[in-house]
Amino acid sequence: MIKKELICIGCPLGCSLEVLVENGSVIKISGHSCKKGEDYAVKECTNPTRIITTTLEVINGAEAMVSVKTERDIPKDKIYECIRALKGVKVEAPVEAGQVIVENILNTGVNVIATKNVARKA
Amino acid sequence: MKEYDIVIIGGGPAGLAAAISAREEEIENILILEREDKLGGILNQCIHNGFGLHIFKEELTGPEYAKRFIDKVLKLNIPYKLNTMVIDFNRDKIITAVNEEDGLLEIKAKAVVLAMGCRERPRGALNIPGSRCAGILTAGTAQKYVNIKGYLPGKKIVVLGSGDIGLIMARRMTLEGAKVVEVDELLPYSSGLKRNIVQCLNDYNIPLKLSHTVVDIKGKERVEGVTVAQVDENRNIIPGTEEFVSCDTLLLSVGLIPENELTRKANIEISGNTGGPMVDETMETEIPGVFACGNVLHVHDLVDFVTMESMEAGKNAARYVKGMYEKKGEVVELTAGEGVRYTVPVWVHTGNLGDGVDVRFRVSNVYRDKYISVYFDDVRIMHLKKRILTPGEMETIRLKPAFFKDRTDIRKITIKVEGE
Numbered sequence: 326m327i328k329k330e331l332i333c334i335g336c337p338l339g340c341s342l343e344v345l346v347e348n349g350s351v352i353k354i355s356g357h358s359c360k361k362g363e364d365y366a367v368k369e370c371t372n373p374t375r376i377i378t379t380t381l382e383v384i385n386g387a388e389a390m391v392s393v394k395t396e397r398d399i400p401k402d403k404i405y406e407c408i409r410a411l412k413g414v415k416v417e418a419p420v421e422a423g424q425v426i427v428e429n430i431l432n433t434g435v436n437v438i439a440t441k442n443v444a445r446k447a
Numbered sequence: 448m449k450e451y452d453i454v455i456i457g458g459g460p461a462g463l464a465a466a467i468s469a470r471e472e473e474i475e476n477i478l479i480l481e482r483e484d485k486l487g488g489i490l491n492q493c494i495h496n497g498f499g500l501h502i503f504k505e506e507l508t509g510p511e512y513a514k515r516f517i518d519k520v521l522k523l524n525i526p527y528k529l530n531t532m533v534i535d536f537n538r539d540k541i542i543t544a545v546n547e548e549d550g551l552l553e554i555k556a557k558a559v560v561l562a563m564g565c566r567e568r569p570r571g572a573l574n575i576p577g578s579r580c581a582g583i584l585t586a587g588t589a590q591k592y593v594n595i596k597g598y599l600p601g602k603k604i605v606v607l608g609s610g611d612i613g614l615i616m617a618r619r620m621t622l623e624g625a626k627v628v629e630v631d632e633l634l635p636y637s638s639g640l641k642r643n644i645v646q647c648l649n650d651y652n653i654p655l656k657l658s659h660t661v662v663d664i665k666g667k668e669r670v671e672g673v674t675v676a677q678v679d680e681n682r683n684i685i686p687g688t689e690e691f692v693s694c695d696t697l698l699l700s701v702g703l704i705p706e707n708e709l710t711r712k713a714n715i716e717i718s719g720n721t722g723g724p725m726v727d728e729t730m731e732t733e734i735p736g737v738f739a740c741g742n743v744l745h746v747h748d749l750v751d752f753v754t755m756e757s758m759e760a761g762k763n764a765a766r767y768v769k770g771m772y773e774k775k776g777e778v779v780e781l782t783a784g785e786g787v788r789y790t791v792p793v794w795v796h797t798g799n800l801g802d803g804v805d806v807r808f809r810v811s812n813v814y815r816d817k818y819i820s821v822y823f824d825d826v827r828i829m830h831l832k833k834r835i836l837t838p839g840e841m842e843t844i845r846l847k848p849a850f851f852k853d854r855t856d857i858r859k860i861t862i863k864v865e866g867e
Binding site: 331 | 491494495496506508510511514593594595596597622623640641642644645646649650834835837839840
């Protein structure tokens with residue numbers, strides 16, 4: 326059995342949660358003051374995920390960098406791996422917001438897409 | 448001199464929303480003036496997600512949020528000038544601006560929307576002693592370096608202040624390979640969102656030291672470290688707690704100030720509490736036809752609320768130009784009572800409330816299990832229980848026309864925090 330301590334992000338109260346986890350499932354939550362805290366504790370202790378955003382270098386672009394994001398959230402423990410996989414990736418201008426930059430990153434089934442337009446250098 | 452119906456100063460989220468809503472009220476002759484080389488303002492460098500939850504019910508990144516409004520401005524063919532710096536503005540609504548193409552521009556506007564946004568408090572505002580060396584920058588400047596220019600401005604970072612930009616940059620610098628040693632916060636609580644504390648600091652094991660501040664900066668050419676000390680409840684340094692922290696960069700996230708140089712040029716009174724002009728329920732300042740919205744008026748936490756407020760300002764500017772603008776009823780002053788730092792607006796016209804007017808305000812401390820009360824003179828007309836109130840989160844209450852029914856001669860409306 327593992328005891329995990331979390332701060333709930335559901336609202337500014339920021340309840341301190343204590344969660345008991347056994348074999349990957351939550352068996353007890355304390356410290357929460359509403360349903361949001363309960364849901365958050367279960368999600369964070371069983372399948373924590375994040376959307377990752379970063380910037381990549383643009384080749385022949387009117388701007389140096391293009392901002393990108395994972396189209397959906399990916400497992401939290403893959404954050405660094407995802408950033409490493411994107412390290413050194415360069416994108417040829419023009420870039421359109423929504424354009425897929427890397428397909429199915431780390432076999433998560435999630436694409437990395439551009440979040441802005443970058444025109445080609447004049 | 449060129450004449451426009453509405454000139455909007457600033458092409459960030461406030462200016463874009465004001466322009467769109469003015470055009471939707473069928474004003475053709477609009478001009479947006481923007482000093483940067485693109486529209487969108489600070490959103491362009493805020494590449495993280497979390498924007499738009501209130502307006503679009505989805506989580507967008509800053510550039511994506513900006514794009515929705517920029518695309519609309521383009522579709523509506525609203526004219527704008529980039530790289531254009533407004534250098535003067537007066538009470539006759541004459542605007543002087545400069546850019547490379549037109550040189551000096553003089554523009555007369557029937558209505559003006561002030562949407563210049565805000566700026567970060569710099570080192571000079573903090574009185575930290577120590578070296579004037581390289582490596583001390585605001586979190587927003589670092590954000591521009593990393594996200595727009597592609598430079599990493601340091602490798603070993605201390606962040607002073609736990610505002611949202613500081614938290615966001617702690618994570619961003621970490622992901623780019625820098626080591627963020629710690630975040631120091633003078634107050635016993637962070638003004639940042641809980642979500643940012645968890646997802647920007649805790650996720651990366653970055654310590655947040657509350658009631659701590661930087662008391663000295665060491666370094667010759669470049670920062671070599673800072674001295675951090677603990678402070679007591681009166682924010683005085685506790686002797687003996689000083690500790691040297693080695694770093695090459697100090698990022699400052701110590702508050703935002705509305706950028707009102709132009710507002711001051713027109714001698715519009717600035718509120719000491721918000722740093723922005725005082726407005727009524729239509730977002731109009733003391734000069735008829737001059738409106739203000741967004742962070743130039745008061746600093747917001749969420750861009751969604753900037754958009755909503757600015758839509759209102761743009762709509763009212765349009766009505767002013769069309770001569771449909773009438774403010775009925777008495778002028779009543781809104782006052783920030785105990786526990787409340789400010790209110791926007793600061794005046795309302797009792798006969799001009801439509802379906803209701805949103806009053807935005809901030810509390811001055813962290814309060815648990817208290818009430819927000821609204822008084823019309825000595826009569827309490829609203830009493831809302833709140834589990835938590837924090838200075839970092841803007842609060843909104845809605846004044847409804849029904850409240851004013853059968854109540855004439857109201858002299859003052861007070862909003863305050865009460866124990867019961």
